[in-house]
Amino acid sequence: MAFGTIKNVRKVFSAAELKSRSSEPVVALDDANFEFDEGELVALLGPSGCGKTTLLRIVAGLIQKTSGSVKIGGREITEPLGDYGFVFQSPSLMPWRTVLDNVLFTMEVLRRNDKAARARAAQLLDMVGLGDFLRARPHQLSGGMQQRVALCRALIHQPKLLLMDEPFGALDELTRLEMNDLLLRIRKEIGATVLFVTHSISEAVYVSDQIIVFSRRPARVATKIPITLPYPRTQRIRFTSDFTRAERLASEALGIISPVEAEGTAA
Numbered sequence: 178m179a180f181g182t183i184k185n186v187r188k189v190f191s192a193a194e195l196k197s198r199s200s201e202p203v204v205a206l207d208d209a210n211f212e213f214d215e216g217e218l219v220a221l222l223g224p225s226g227c228g229k230t231t232l233l234r235i236v237a238g239l240i241q242k243t244s245g246s247v248k249i250g251g252r253e254i255t256e257p258l259g260d261y262g263f264v265f266q267s268p269s270l271m272p273w274r275t276v277l278d279n280v281l282f283t284m285e286v287l288r289r290n291d292k293a294a295r296a297r298a299a300q301l302l303d304m305v306g307l308g309d310f311l312r313a314r315p316h317q318l319s320g321g322m323q324q325r326v327a328l329c330r331a332l333i334h335q336p337k338l339l340l341m342d343e344p345f346g347a348l349d350e351l352t353r354l355e356m357n358d359l360l361l362r363i364r365k366e367i368g369a370t371v372l373f374v375t376h377s378i379s380e381a382v383y384v385s386d387q388i389i390v391f392s393r394r395p396a397r398v399a400t401k402i403p404i405t406l407p408y409p410r411t412q413r414i415r416f417t418s419d420f421t422r423a424e425r426l427a428s429e430a431l432g433i434i435s436p437v438e439a440e441g442t443a444a
């Protein structure tokens with residue numbers, strides 16, 4: 178049985194939720210359907226405003242769906258899911274706290290900030306290459322380093338599910354490539370299941386096992402693209418025909434190129 182099942186999920190933001198009397202309801206998601214296995218990394222790709230963030234928030238139980246079913250680990254999500262980590266586009270670190278204490282924040286909220294938690298935080302920070310920055314403050318770190326701290330904060334309580342909302346979207350390209358490799362390495366070591374929202378076709382192909390391509394709002398799943406590129410993946414894989422084929426399929430699904438054009442290009 179699949180670890181996660183998204184079935185006929187629809188989300189309409191009512192005029193009341195929009196906090197404006199004159200607003201029309203917004204259909205953010207219309208009949209989203211897909212499944213994923215435990216340990217899988219699923220990239221969610223789609224045009225801006227098509228409801229990707231909304232879907233992550235529904236999966237986390239932070240907002241209610243209008244209809245449909247979301248099951249994680251066999252359980253229907255009707256309230257905030259305890260066992261998940263969330264990484265946003267902005268690292269949102271607390272500037273007055275050290276790197277270590279930012280990571281431990283999750284454990285404070287869970288009232289599990291003990292010696293073992295501190296040891297794990299230090300171990301995670303070491304794993305992402307920040308072992309020498311435990312006592313640093315966020316302003317002393319680059320954007321990529323701050324996002325590594327945010328990743329450790331999301332993983333400190335060993336969640337089964339990691340939700341990532343354009344986590345590397347604000348980084349320069351080289352840092353982003355590095356973070357893609359870091360994500361692949363961390364995921365191998367930790368074994369979490371990941372739902373990963375991105376706007377980047379090549380990032381989606383590089384990091385994922387499956388790409389779910391959404392149509393324009395109201396979003397439906399346009400295509401599911403299995404990514405069968407072998408592991409371990411290194412940047413060189415971007416220059417293989419299997420990689421460019423997956424990019425082409427995603428570009429077609431997004432309507433960036435037509436299938437006919439794509440055939441012409443390939444010839």
Ligand SMILES: Nc1ncnc2c1ncn2[C@@H]1O[C@H](COP(=O)(O)OP(=O)(O)OP(=O)(O)O)[C@@H](O)[C@H]1O
Pocket residue numbers: 190194195203204205223224225226227228229230231232394
């Ligand atoms: N809390 C909310 N109240 C009302 N409407 C909302 C709310 N959150 C999202 N929406 C609307 O739902 C639609 C989908 O938004 P969402 O942020 O999920 O899209 P997205 O695909 O993540 O976009 P992007 O890629 O630009 O981040 C948008 O039209 C947005 O205005």
